[in-house]
Amino acid sequence: MNILAVPTPAAWVDAACERWRELLIDHANCEKKAASSALAMIFAYPEDLALTGALSRLAREELRHFEQVSQMMRQVRVEYVRQRPGRYAAALRAALRQHEPARKLDLMCSHALIEARSCERFKLLAGRLCEPLAGFYESLQHSEARHYELYVRLAHGAQAGGDRARVHARLAQLAAVEAELATSPDDQLRFHSGPPRGSV
Numbered sequence: 391m392n393i394l395a396v397p398t399p400a401a402w403v404d405a406a407c408e409r410w411r412e413l414l415i416d417h418a419n420c421e422k423k424a425a426s427s428a429l430a431m432i433f434a435y436p437e438d439l440a441l442t443g444a445l446s447r448l449a450r451e452e453l454r455h456f457e458q459v460s461q462m463m464r465q466v467r468v469e470y471v472r473q474r475p476g477r478y479a480a481a482l483r484a485a486l487r488q489h490e491p492a493r494k495l496d497l498m499c500s501h502a503l504i505e506a507r508s509c510e511r512f513k514l515l516a517g518r519l520c521e522p523l524a525g526f527y528e529s530l531q532h533s534e535a536r537h538y539e540l541y542v543r544l545a546h547g548a549q550a551g552g553d554r555a556r557v558h559a560r561l562a563q564l565a566a567v568e569a570e571l572a573t574s575p576d577d578q579l580r581f582h583s584g585p586p587r588g589s590v
């Protein structure tokens with residue numbers, strides 16, 4: 391299952407391989423954000439027990455990833471420095487509908503896309519970087535693949551009446567927004583950014 395509308399441009403991969411230290415710091419932030427987004431949904435939809443159970447497990451796994459990235463940073467001697475957030479998450483969030491139950495479906499679709507992009511980029515970086523990062527990213531891409539599949543399943547659960555075509559249509563609309571953010575020239579290099587301006 392590939393839910394992304396377009397692949398990551400080669401220019402992003404080249405820049406990410408060159409600037410892997412900065413990317414590792416952003417990666418630590420992404421794992422924290424992934425855990426916190428899952429927790430936010432547990433608070434927003436407490437009556438949905440299938441959702442809260444699955445996302446509680448996912449949040450724990452994301453925090454475990456955060457600990458692994460922190461450990462990797464120590465191992466390869468990358469110091470934590472504060473970074474300004476990129477445009478990706480805020481712009482994707484701006485595309486979500488505000489009213490329920492549409493918002494619930496949109497949240498699931500957007501989280502599925504974020505996880506799918508992480509999965510794709512971990513795989514690309516695993517093929518290009520040296521150890522120990524190559525093996526680390528290789529192992530993480532499998533987790534992220536499970537995560538986006540989970541969010542797609544939850545999206546189907548969030549659609550009243552089980553209308554699968556409507557979920558696919560909304561996923562495709564948000565995938566177009568995500569694709570633009572992940573591929574157009576960007577002022578900052580981040581895990582989910584576009585390629586740096588001037589490199590394409």
Ligand SMILES: [Fe+2]
Nearest residue numbers: 421424452455
């Ligand atoms: Fe993760």
Ligand SMILES: [Fe+2]
Nearest residue numbers: 424505534537
């Ligand atoms: Fe994840």
